[in-house]
Amino acid sequence: PVRVLTGIKPSGTPHLGNYVGAIRPTVRASRQPQVDSFLFLADYHAMISTQDPARLQRSTLEIAATWIACGLDPQRVTFYRQSDVPEIPELTWFLTCVCGKGLLNRAHAYKAMLDKNAAAGAEPDDGVSAGLFMYPVLMAADILMFNAHQVPVGRDQVQHIEMARDMASSFNHLYGEHFTLPEAVIEDSVATLPGLDGRKMSKSYDNVIPLFAPREQLRKLIMGIVTDSKAPGEPKATEGSALFQIYQAFATPEETAALARAYAEGIAWGEAKEVLFERIDREITPMRATYEELMAHPERVEAILQAGAAKARAVASPFIRQLRHAVGLRPLQ
Numbered sequence: 001p002v003r004v005l006t007g008i009k010p011s012g013t014p015h016l017g018n019y020v021g022a023i024r025p026t027v028r029a030s031r032q033p034q035v036d037s038f039l040f041l042a043d044y045h046a047m048i049s050t051q052d053p054a055r056l057q058r059s060t061l062e063i064a065a066t067w068i069a070c071g072l073d074p075q076r077v078t079f080y081r082q083s084d085v086p087e088i089p090e091l092t093w094f095l096t097c098v099c100g101k102g103l104l105n106r107a108h109a110y111k112a113m114l115d116k117n118a119a120a121g122a123e124p125d126d127g128v129s130a131g132l133f134m135y136p137v138l139m140a141a142d143i144l145m146f147n148a149h150q151v152p153v154g155r156d157q158v159q160h161i162e163m164a165r166d167m168a169s170s171f172n173h174l175y176g177e178h179f180t181l182p183e184a185v186i187e188d189s190v191a192t193l194p195g196l197d198g199r200k201m202s203k204s205y206d207n208v209i210p211l212f213a214p215r216e217q218l219r220k221l222i223m224g225i226v227t228d229s230k231a232p233g234e235p236k237a238t239e240g241s242a243l244f245q246i247y248q249a250f251a252t253p254e255e256t257a258a259l260a261r262a263y264a265e266g267i268a269w270g271e272a273k274e275v276l277f278e279r280i281d282r283e284i285t286p287m288r289a290t291y292e293e294l295m296a297h298p299e300r301v302e303a304i305l306q307a308g309a310a311k312a313r314a315v316a317s318p319f320i321r322q323l324r325h326a327v328g329l330r331p332l333q
């Protein structure tokens, strides 16, 4: 079987970008007979950007409920919290010691902070925690702990997977073949979902559409997506249209072709937004009901996560024992 693994940071309410970029493809893949899926909540990663304990807990519950509502079958897959698996931070240290600092200097997220500081005339590392710098190592540990073959992610995460491959090779080279080299899997049509302002939908740009926004709020947000100022009747370009790209991520190819024709025929922006709203709402409504039910019963979500943690540790704990032996550490207990 192919082992597929992916994580999502509980650092805010899940949005449509997370859904089309990670949740939906992963849930679909996890239903295939040949696939052994590991899905987790990257709460240690979330600590890098969220220092609000209540928010971290709330967000963990929301994201867990989201995955389950989106059709994840906790019986079939291994679904867990990163922080319920203490072997992961231990492996992070092993990888830290084989990861060149120069590799981390090249990480996009870190470089973006340096650029921002340079533009503001600040010290290069202002506001950069060692946690942010180490982000890719923790992520490599997530992946390598379970020897995942495939890691379905959005395009922004591809560099991190390449770094995980690098760390796996270095470790294998030094200590023997312990790790599988993971590969990123990107769904091309939905690689980067734009947000309300046309930039990548992201918590950090404050341009997100929450996945389970109530119907009326969903409509309102969709009505606020940027468009150009072409009047009704004037042909519209699909190229560069955030609205069109979001529609494409939800619709069938036939539906997408129909909207492209409507654009050429000069559909009014208000009407196009209505079409988008109805399409998204149709997909989301049944899941929203399950989500609300789970949010009202957090103990059900917790029981699922605990069962998942036990399954994850059944893999992680013998493997870390093997790795401790490989690097020359004493076996625990």
Ligand code: TYM
Residues within 6 Å of the ligand: 005, 006, 007, 008, 009, 010, 017, 018, 019, 020, 021, 022, 042, 045, 138, 139, 142, 143, 151, 152, 153, 154, 155, 156, 157, 190, 191, 192, 193, 194, 200, 201, 202
């Ligand atoms: P995170 O929580 O930022 O995002 C979760 C997943 O959603 C994808 N994504 C998007 N895809 C398309 N369009 C968008 N606008 C969009 N926004 C987000 C992300 O690419 C990601 O796949 N570092 C990861 C979490 C993580 C992880 C891992 C993933 C930790 N360890 C190990 C895979 C394997 C992150 O911050 O994702």
